[in-house]
Each structure stands twice: as C-alpha cells, then as structure tokens.
Amino acid sequence: MTASYPATRLRRTRVAPWSRSLHAETTLSPADLIWPIFVTEGRGVTDPIRTMPGVDRLSVDRLAAAANEAVALGIPCIALFPNTQGHLRTEDGKEALNPDNLVCQAIKALKDAQPGLGVLVDVALDPYTSHGHDGLMHDDGRILNDVTVEVLVGQSLNQARAGADIIAPSDMMDGRVAAIRAGLEGEGFCDVQIMAYAAKYASAFYGPFRDAVGSGGYLKGDKKTYQMDPANSREALREVAFDIAEGADSVMVKPGMPYLDIIRMVRDRFDVPVFAYQVSGEYALIEAAVAAGVLEKDRAVLETLLGFKRAGCSGVLTYYAPLAAKLLG
Numbered sequence: 001m002t003a004s005y006p007a008t009r010l011r012r013t014r015v016a017p018w019s020r021s022l023h024a025e026t027t028l029s030p031a032d033l034i035w036p037i038f039v040t041e042g043r044g045v046t047d048p049i050r051t052m053p054g055v056d057r058l059s060v061d062r063l064a065a066a067a068n069e070a071v072a073l074g075i076p077c078i079a080l081f082p083n084t085q086g087h088l089r090t091e092d093g094k095e096a097l098n099p100d101n102l103v104c105q106a107i108k109a110l111k112d113a114q115p116g117l118g119v120l121v122d123v124a125l126d127p128y129t130s131h132g133h134d135g136l137m138h139d140d141g142r143i144l145n146d147v148t149v150e151v152l153v154g155q156s157l158n159q160a161r162a163g164a165d166i167i168a169p170s171d172m173m174d175g176r177v178a179a180i181r182a183g184l185e186g187e188g189f190c191d192v193q194i195m196a197y198a199a200k201y202a203s204a205f206y207g208p209f210r211d212a213v214g215s216g217g218y219l220k221g222d223k224k225t226y227q228m229d230p231a232n233s234r235e236a237l238r239e240v241a242f243d244i245a246e247g248a249d250s251v252m253v254k255p256g257m258p259y260l261d262i263i264r265m266v267r268d269r270f271d272v273p274v275f276a277y278q279v280s281g282e283y284a285l286i287e288a289a290v291a292a293g294v295l296e297k298d299r300a301v302l303e304t305l306l307g308f309k310r311a312g313c314s315g316v317l318t319y320y321a322p323l324a325a326k327l328l329g
C-alpha cells in the first residue's frame with residue numbers, strides 16, 4: 001500500500017520562526033555591508049540626486065556625521081565617490097593626483113571622525129576627465145591602456161597617502177592591479193588592500209551613478225572597449241585570475257543582481273573574498289517599484305542583499321547599507 005503521507009515533509013522545519021532561523025543556510029548582518037557615499041564641494045551641502053531618490057551628495061563637513069552613523073549601525077566600511085567641479089575635469093585627469101582634491105579631503109574627514117572605520121576609494125579617471133572616460137584618450141578616441149595605468153598608480157598613492165584603507169580599481173585597464181600593488185609596496189603601504197573590480201560589465205545600470213558624480217553629461221561614447229561584455233562569463237574568470245595573480249586581496253563583481261551567476265562561478269573557482277556592487281540602477285529600479293506601490297521596500301531590499309550572500313559574496317556595496325543595517329540591527 002502506498003503511504004498516504006509524504007515520506008519527507010520539507011515544510012516541517014518551516015513551521016515556526018525559531019525553526020526557520022535555526023535552519024537558515026545564509027545570514028545577513030550589518031558587517032556585510034559597504035556604504036557608498038557621494039561627495040561634493042561646499043559647506044553644509046546635502047544635495048539630492050534626482051535619479052537616486054533618498055541618496056544625497058554630501059559636502060566634506062557632513063561626512064563626520066555619516067561616519068558616526070556607519071559606526072553606530074555596525075557598517076564596517078564606507079566607499080567614497082567625488083563629484084568633481086567641472087573646471088577641474090581635464091583631458092589628462094590630473095586632478096586625480098592633487099593631494100588636496102575632494103576625495104582626499106573626504107578620506108581625511110572620515111578618518112578624523114572615525115579612525116576605526118574602513119575607507120574604500122575608487123581608482124579610475126572618470127571623475128576627473130573632460131571626456132568622462134576611466135582612462136586617457138588618444139586623439140582618435142581610443143582609450144590608452146598603459147599610460148592610463150601610470151596615472152592610476154599615482155591616483156592610488158595619492159589616496160593611500162590621504163589614509164585610504166582599500167584601493168578599488170574600477171577602470172578595467174589591463175595590468176593595473178600589478179602596477180598599483182608595486183606602487184603601494186614601493187611607498188611602504190604594505191597594509192593597504194586592493195579590492196579589484198575584476199568583473200565589471202559595460203552596463204546600463206550605471207546611469208544614475210553618472211548623474212550622481214556628474215560624469216554622465218561629459219561621457220563621449222561608451223565604455224565597451226574596457227568594461228566587459230554582458231554576454232561573457234568565462235572571461236570574468238580570466239579577469240579574476242589575473243587580478244588575484246597581480247596582488248588583489250579581494251575581487252568584485254559589478255553590477256550585482258543581473259550577475260549572480262558570475263558571483264557563484266567566482267566563489268566556486270577561487271578562494272579570495274568576493275564582493276558585489278548593487279549599483280545605482282539597481283537601487284533606482286527598486287525605488288521606482290516602491291514608489292509605484294508594487295514592492296514592499298524593506299523586504300525587497302533585504303531579499304536582494306541575502307541573495308548576494310547566498311550567491312557567495314563576503315559582502316555587498318549598496319546604497320541601502322544604512323537602511324539594511326537599521327532593519328537588521
């Protein structure tokens with residue numbers, strides 16, 4: 001006689017909250033979050049970003065409060081992105097090398113307020129170039145690899161001298177991690193980490209970010225000659241392998257939600273920590289759905305972040321870091 005009941009009842013462990021939490025395979029905590037913050041010139045400025053409702057550009061004097069908030073919420077690290085004034089954006093991006101540029105001031109402000117808080121900074125020239133590209137441009141429009149790498153080393157050292165803990169090259173030039181690592185070691189910055197944007201795709205989801213840092217209006221053409229083709233996954237593994245061999249301490253996959261398969265592949269193949277960047281367009285689409293009344297914000301946000309952990313991430317860069325930390329705290 002066939003059993004009149006299922007031999008296995010997977011629902012059995014789901015019936016009560018205590019049991020669900022006991023059986024949870026993945027956890028999410030404020031310690032998993034990196035909070036990206038946009039910085040702008042001026043004093044006392046909180047400047048809303050039109051395409052990212054709820055996210056503001058902050059002037060440097062407002063960063064101490066953000067640092068204090070991060071520490072109070074248990075967020076271990078802030079990532080900084082400067083909105084450089086238009087007249088400082090040049091063909092050669094030389095403002096990236098100015099020891100008193102906006103991002104260096106911002107690093108110092110965070111470190112003054114909270115020395116124990118991690119500070120991550122992007123390395124790429126797009127906040128500083130008049131054409132909006134991450135690298136230097138030849139007269140014919142090509143983005144030049146090796147001369148760009150030399151400037152990126154200078155930018156990294158500039159940011160390390162200001163007190164940055166993690167250098168995150170997001171430019172996708174070949175060979176930059178090795179050059180930056182050598183530069184850092186050469187100046188004695190042996191404890192400065194490199195989190196390589198190893199698999200960074202040429203994505204439609206960066207639109208609001210380019211609005212936030214003001215580079216969108218300047219950008220000529222697209223970034224497809226250096227950022228990855230969304231069609232590719234094996235190529236991402238090659239990027240990661242090179243960045244590890246060149247001295248990266250951790251790697252990033254970006255954007256996040258459309259690339260969870262890449263995170264999982266990297267996690268399975270390599271033993272370095274993997275991070276994801278839930279980028280501006282991902283934030284904007286959740287916000288739009290919430291504003292339209294079709295998503296429950298808090299649950300949706302936590303579900304996306306848990307998804308990154310389940311896919312194999314050690315942590316996530318997300319504009320939702322303060323909200324998620326509050327919800328989890």
Ligand code: PBG
Binds near residue numbers: 171
């Ligand atoms: C710049 C950079 C970008 C982002 C982080 N660093 C944009 C780009 O490559 O055009 C995107 C982050 C986001 O969309 O939230 N090198």
